[in-house]
């Protein structure tokens with residue numbers, strides 16, 4: 496049984512994960528519109544992963560006998576100046592998600608809701624991985640540069656990562 500506070504926060508997180516999915520799907524469309532196929536494929540896959548994060552929360556809420564509630568989701572930004580800006584915004588967004596998860600963990604602990612606390616540990620580990628992943632992509636992209644050749648390299652790198660993830664059974668794909 497979830498307390499009202501925890502339920503509200505879990506439902507907020509459901510929406511946040513949905514927003515993340517839409518954000519990355521929109522970014523993937525921007526990449527494809529600029530000819531950055533590798534980046535676009537990678538972000539589309541990542542949008543699918545975010546949907547899995549959302550479903551995991553949704554199922555957990557349902558399993559407790561509480562009601563998962565889908566609220567309205569803000570439209571993501573559609574235009575970016577560069578692929579570097581895209582990756583910078585993704586990294587910042589992931590840091591924001593980490594804060595939201597940490598806040599949920601704090602509340603679960605304060606309420607002695609050990610089941611939710613335990614459930615959230617998966618997200619704690621996932622956020623560590625995602626922050627690390629996007630920080631390393633951002634750093635590499637900044638190192639490579641933004642001229643034509645640099646962009647080509649970034650896109651090839653992302654294509655490789657996307658293919659590796661597909662081979663490892665990641666959800667999604669273009």
Ligand code: OFO
Pocket residue numbers: 512515545548589592618621625
């Ligand atoms: Fe990319 O983060 Fe969900 O949780």
